[in-house]
Amino acid sequence: MEKIALKYGLLTAIGLIGYFFVMKAIGLSHIVELRFLNSVILTIGIVMTLRGLKRAKKEHFGYLSGLGAAFLTSVVATIIFSAFMLIYIKTFDDSLLTVLSHNSMVGERVSSTPGLVIFMVLMLEGVISGAMIGFIAMQFFKRPDHTVPNSP
Numbered sequence: 001m002e003k004i005a006l007k008y009g010l011l012t013a014i015g016l017i018g019y020f021f022v023m024k025a026i027g028l029s030h031i032v033e034l035r036f037l038n039s040v041i042l043t044i045g046i047v048m049t050l051r052g053l054k055r056a057k058k059e060h061f062g063y064l065s066g067l068g069a070a071f072l073t074s075v076v077a078t079i080i081f082s083a084f085m086l087i088y089i090k091t092f093d094d095s096l097l098t099v100l101s102h103n104s105m106v107g108e109r110v111s112s113t114p115g116l117v118i119f120m121v122l123m124l125e126g127v128i129s130g131a132m133i134g135f136i137a138m139q140f141f142k143r144p145d146h147t148v149p150n151s152p
Contacts, residue, residue, distance in 0.1 A: 001053060001065055001068065001069050001072075002072065004049055004052045004053050004056060004069060005049055005053075005068075005069040005070075005072035005073045005076065006072070006076055007052075008045050008046075008048050008049040008052065008073050009045065009049075009072065009073040009074070009075070009076025009077045009080070010076065010077075010080065011045060011048075012041060012042060012044070012045030012046075012073060012074075012076075012077035013076065013077040013078075013080035013081050013084075015041045015044070015045065016038055016041055016042075016077060016081040017080075017081060017084055019037065019038065019041055020081075020084075020085070020088075029096065030095075030096070035125070038081075038125070038126070038129075039129050039133070042074060042077060042126065042129055042130055042133060043133050043137075045073055045074075045077055046070045046073050046074065046130060046133050046134055046137055047137055049069050049070060049073040050066055050069065050070060050134075050137055050138070050141045051141075053065070053066060053069050054141060063138060063142050066134070066137075066138045066141055066142065067134050067135065067138055069134075070130065070131075070133065070134025070135075070137060070138065071127075071130060071131055071134055073130065073134075074126055074127055074129070074130020074131065074133070074134065075126075075127055075130070077126065077130070078122065078123055078125075078126025078127055078130065079123070081122065081126065082118075082119045082122040082123050082126070083119070085118060085119075085122055086118060086119050089118060
């Protein structure tokens with residue numbers, strides 16, 4: 001389970017970083033609301049994790065092991081993406097700090113310890129979203145009659 005979750009966590013992080021670079025390239029990285037699409041990428045990663053777990057087990061797998069795999073995927077992806085964003089903002093472009101400081105969720109805390117606040121906000125967003133997405137996805141994958149499409 002851990003190998004599958006780590007694999008898809010890494011791929012999800014690559015997807016999140018790629019999405020960030022696309023948004024940066026087209027000039028939309030300052031629109032905070034577009035971070036919602038990070039949840040779509042995370043959802044794809046978690047569903048792929050559960051699909052891979054179902055294929056590897058070749059039978060019904062436990063509900064808690066599926067939740068654990070989904071949670072591990074979101075933690076791995078979020079840690080890598082948060083670390084990337086922290087390094088990117090500190091090294092290359094601190095203009096995102098201004099955008100985040102105007103966000104009512106983060107607010108004035110960015111000015112005191114920007115690195116820690118950004119890392120924690122991204123971690124909370126990713127891990128909480130990942131836990132909810134994993135719970136929802138497991139409602140579908142827990143059914144014994146659910147078969148993975150294109151499985152041998």
